[in-house]
Amino acid sequence: MYLSVKNLSKTYLKRSGFLNTKTSAIHALQDVSFELEKGKCLAIVGESGSGKSTLAKIIMKLLEPDSGSIHILKQDVLNISKQKIKAYRKKIQMIFQDPFSSLNPKFTITQILAEPLEIHKTGTPNQIKAKVSKFIKLVGLSDEDLKRYPHQFSGGQRQRICIARALIIEPDIIVCDEPVSALDVSIQAQILELLKELQKKLNLTYLFITHDLRVVKYIADEMIVLQNGNLVELGAVNQVFKNPKTKYTQTLINSIPGSI
Amino acid sequence: MPTESILKVNHLTINPIKQVENKLVNDVSFHLPKAKITCIVGESGSGKSLTALSIVKLLSSQLESSGEIIFNQKKLHELNDKQLRSIRGSEIAMIFQDPMTSLNPVFTVGYQVSEAVLAHHKLTKNEARKVTEKAFTDVGIPADRYDNYPDELSGGQRQRVMIAMAMINKPKLLIADEPTTALDVTVQKQVLDLINNLQKKHQMTVLFITHDFGVVEDIADQVLVMYRGKIVEQGVAKSIIKNPKHPYTKALLKCIPSIHSKKTLQPIDYLKLEREMAKL
Numbered sequence: 001m002y003l004s005v006k007n008l009s010k011t012y013l014k015r016s017g018f019l020n021t022k023t024s025a026i027h028a029l030q031d032v033s034f035e036l037e038k039g040k041c042l043a044i045v046g047e048s049g050s051g052k053s054t055l056a057k058i059i060m061k062l063l064e065p066d067s068g069s070i071h072i073l074k075q076d077v078l079n080i081s082k083q084k085i086k087a088y089r090k091k092i093q094m095i096f097q098d099p100f101s102s103l104n105p106k107f108t109i110t111q112i113l114a115e116p117l118e119i120h121k122t123g124t125p126n127q128i129k130a131k132v133s134k135f136i137k138l139v140g141l142s143d144e145d146l147k148r149y150p151h152q153f154s155g156g157q158r159q160r161i162c163i164a165r166a167l168i169i170e171p172d173i174i175v176c177d178e179p180v181s182a183l184d185v186s187i188q189a190q191i192l193e194l195l196k197e198l199q200k201k202l203n204l205t206y207l208f209i210t211h212d213l214r215v216v217k218y219i220a221d222e223m224i225v226l227q228n229g230n231l232v233e234l235g236a237v238n239q240v241f242k243n244p245k246t247k248y249t250q251t252l253i254n255s256i257p258g259s260i
Numbered sequence: 261m262p263t264e265s266i267l268k269v270n271h272l273t274i275n276p277i278k279q280v281e282n283k284l285v286n287d288v289s290f291h292l293p294k295a296k297i298t299c300i301v302g303e304s305g306s307g308k309s310l311t312a313l314s315i316v317k318l319l320s321s322q323l324e325s326s327g328e329i330i331f332n333q334k335k336l337h338e339l340n341d342k343q344l345r346s347i348r349g350s351e352i353a354m355i356f357q358d359p360m361t362s363l364n365p366v367f368t369v370g371y372q373v374s375e376a377v378l379a380h381h382k383l384t385k386n387e388a389r390k391v392t393e394k395a396f397t398d399v400g401i402p403a404d405r406y407d408n409y410p411d412e413l414s415g416g417q418r419q420r421v422m423i424a425m426a427m428i429n430k431p432k433l434l435i436a437d438e439p440t441t442a443l444d445v446t447v448q449k450q451v452l453d454l455i456n457n458l459q460k461k462h463q464m465t466v467l468f469i470t471h472d473f474g475v476v477e478d479i480a481d482q483v484l485v486m487y488r489g490k491i492v493e494q495g496v497a498k499s500i501i502k503n504p505k506h507p508y509t510k511a512l513l514k515c516i517p518s519i520h521s522k523k524t525l526q527p528i529d530y531l532k533l534e535r536e537m538a539k540l
Contacts, residue, residue: 185471189525214518257445258474
């Protein structure tokens with residue numbers, strides 16, 4: 001199996017009361033396990049507070065879990081040495097929900113796209129320039145746009161820039177944290193189409209966090225449903241929609257507005 | 261339409277001050293049938309929120325509007341600020357998109373809702389508290405939440421507080437500007453059901469702004485589709501969704517992912533759309 005997550009748990013401590021003397025535990029993730037093949041898309045579904053972003057952060061190594069393990073191919077992700085962490089980050093990239101706050105307003109698009117290449121020292125300035133130009137076209141923008149600043153773009157265009165930035169160091173896995181929920185339906189369709197096309201072209205593996213089951217149905221192969229940190233559903237998307245195992249998943253399906 | 265209309269908007273045009281050519285809303289006319297839910301659908305920048313805001317004259321001072329807005333025989337566009345204040349929050353109420361920012365964090369939610377009562381009725385504070393607690397239970401919030409601050413409530417509960425505040429003076433018209441866009445799907449469903457029930461119970465007219473045709477299908481009787489400041493199609497919601505006439509409505513319906521089929525999404529091709537619209 002390409003990606004395998006086993007028995008992942010994470011507890012946050014919340015302090016309250018006089019001088020923060022009382023502590024209470026919030027179980028953000030409890031014993032979560034799943035597996036994914038290369039080139040597939042796994043949707044991570046849940047409401048706010050279900051632990052889906054915590055899971056993404058742990059996989060990105062932005063957060064340490066209390067227990068459990070993550071393996072990508074045979075590599076033990078949680079015990080990567082400090083020297084190798086940069087190489088790991090090259091393999092896995094993230095696209096965030098809000099395209100308005102995830103681009104540096106003082107950078108031009110060239111600077112934004114070149115930065116990951118410079119950090120990972122992937123080539124000469126000329127090679128970097130060529131690559132920036134290649135990837136901006138890959139996401140449907142043009143060389144003209146490279147001179148501009150983030151505020152000169154619309155939400156959908158900014159999300160395209162975020163996608164180009166994530167892809168430019170040629171990662172294998174992309175963690176998409178609600179990449180379309182801040183966008184209008186028509187723009188959402190463009191971005192979903194783009195993500196799907198790129199997945200095929202570059203053989204990417206997606207971990208796609210969302211709360212919109214219509215999006216899940218459209219883009220994902222497999223899905224897991226989290227509720228209060230517990231994994232309550234796991235399976236192929238069509239199977240889960242046809243035959244949800246838990247009442248909670250059924251509730252989520254019933255909450256989808258309309259019947260279009 | 262045979263039903264009586266409660267609000268008529270005639271030739272509404274909105275543009276930034278001194279930029280008459282730059283029409284953000286361009287000659288929009290519609291009416292709202294009494295005790296029905298009307299949805300305005302459109303993308304960002306289509307002018308749907310501006311249209312709604314201009315009904316109660318809450319437009320930014322950088323914008324100017326012209327046209328007639330007639331609510332219950334009253335010409336709203338001719339009223340002064342004081343007269344408008346007596347209508348806002350009592351006869352016409354509004355709910356906004358983001359429940360996180362529409363409540364003041366330094367006052368309790370109960371105090372903020374009771375303020376809306378006291379602004380329009382001569383009551384003592386204790387009486388206002390009773391009315392507020394009743395309004396809270398009506399929208400499904402326990403009455404003892406009165407003394408909580410906004411940050412102690414979840415997003416869905418905050419939106420319920422906003423609905424309680426809007427409903428407390430029994431408005432004839434409720435304007436809801438994307439009230440569920442910031443919420444989770446399950447919470448969205450609860451809030452939509454709540455608005456639907458309250459509308460039926462009080463025979464209230466609702467103007468509901470959204471960009472999601474799924475939501476339209478769930479709650480709307482009538483729908484107005486806006487594109488670049490104009491209404492391009494209007495009519496009975498069910499028939500428009502089933503059988504859209506205008507190319508923009510068709511395009512908009514095609515870009516919603518479906519749970520029933522794995523159809524490919526068709527993002528809107530604006531050049532093609534403009535060409536088709538020019539032919540009309």
